[in-house]
Amino acid sequence: MTGAIAVLGSANMDLVAFVAKAPARGETVPGREFRTVPGGKGANQAIAAARAGARVSMIGAVGEDAFGMALRHALTESGVDTGGLRTVPGASGTAHITVDDEGGNSIVVIPGANGTVTALAPGDEERIAAADALLLQLELPIPGVLAGAQAARRHGVRTVLTPAPARPLPAELLEATDLLVPNEHEAAALTGRTDPYEAARELLRRVPETVVTLGEAGSLYARRGADPLLVPALRVRAVDTTGAGDTFVGALAAAAVEGRPMAEALAWASAASALSVQRPGASASMPDRDEIDSLYDEGKPHR
Numbered sequence: 001m002t003g004a005i006a007v008l009g010s011a012n013m014d015l016v017a018f019v020a021k022a023p024a025r026g027e028t029v030p031g032r033e034f035r036t037v038p039g040g041k042g043a044n045q046a047i048a049a050a051r052a053g054a055r056v057s058m059i060g061a062v063g064e065d066a067f068g069m070a071l072r073h074a075l076t077e078s079g080v081d082t083g084g085l086r087t088v089p090g091a092s093g094t095a096h097i098t099v100d101d102e103g104g105n106s107i108v109v110i111p112g113a114n115g116t117v118t119a120l121a122p123g124d125e126e127r128i129a130a131a132d133a134l135l136l137q138l139e140l141p142i143p144g145v146l147a148g149a150q151a152a153r154r155h156g157v158r159t160v161l162t163p164a165p166a167r168p169l170p171a172e173l174l175e176a177t178d179l180l181v182p183n184e185h186e187a188a189a190l191t192g193r194t195d196p197y198e199a200a201r202e203l204l205r206r207v208p209e210t211v212v213t214l215g216e217a218g219s220l221y222a223r224r225g226a227d228p229l230l231v232p233a234l235r236v237r238a239v240d241t242t243g244a245g246d247t248f249v250g251a252l253a254a255a256a257v258e259g260r261p262m263a264e265a266l267a268w269a270s271a272a273s274a275l276s277v278q279r280p281g282a283s284a285s286m287p288d289r290d291e292i293d294s295l296y297d298e299g300k301p302h303r
């Protein structure tokens with residue numbers, strides 16, 4: 001069974017400098033390579049879910065520039081329906097990224113067109129209602145994100161919120177969230193707890209389910225009334241971790257809307273993000289369903 005996913009989120013052109021070590025304040029360092037790669041947390045999750053086999057529709061905005069055209073093309077090329085992606089006057093969102101030799105990154109995001117998505121546009125609610133799950137992140141203005149989550153609620157559509165970049169979350173948004181997927185830093189920022197188990201327990205007071213992603217340590221799934229489940233990550237050599245969390249969420253959602261049990265969906269999503277960190281670029285590194293299946297099957301004897 002193929003499930004349907006709507007994504008309400010950002011699309012950015014990632015302007016990526018690959019360097020040995022990111023410059024400190026006031027420092028200039030030579031870089032090795034520059035690439036432009038379609039990204040943005042929303043577009044990344046949409047592309048990851050589509051490559052993982054879901055039917056995906058993207059809601060958001062790009063600017064009237066060459067980056068906007070390239071972002072739309074990248075989405076459609078991966079099979080994402082871009083009927084809900086409007087083109088607005090001005091520049092597209094951009095992310096200015098340095099990736100170091102250990103695969104770590106630092107990012108400055110300029111919202112551009114993403115900043116215009118403060119409410120739903122005609123047709124958006126129908127797109128959300130037609131989906132099994134709505135994926136949300138925090139690179140759009142909060143009123144836009146909230147409008148999407150509340151529309152999903154009205155239609156009984158499951159909401160999955162990635163609270164990144166970390167910022168305070170209004171109570172109404174958490175009330176309209178079914179599954180919250182922070183990384184360990186975002187979980188700590190939201191709860192004041194650095195221990196992921198404690199943070200997850202605290203988050204369950206506000207949402208029914210959470211997955212705290214822990215990088216190389218895997219992911220921690222917690223649901224009200226059940227024991228937490230730690231799903232280990234696969235050991236790989238990372239060259240670029242940009243978009244790894246988005247790959248995880250996109251693949252997890254694709255597996256969940258197919259009706260796969262959560263433990264299996266988490267291990268499958270973990271295989272997807274392990275593949276993505278071994279290649280450079282956000283959307284450029286995202287695996288397709290067959291690749292995820294092969295790595296997932298390889299890992300089975302160890303689970």
Ligand code: RIB
Nearest residue numbers: 012039040041095243282
């Ligand atoms: O999550 C990774 C994404 O964050 C990058 O693609 C970049 O666009 C920033 O938004």
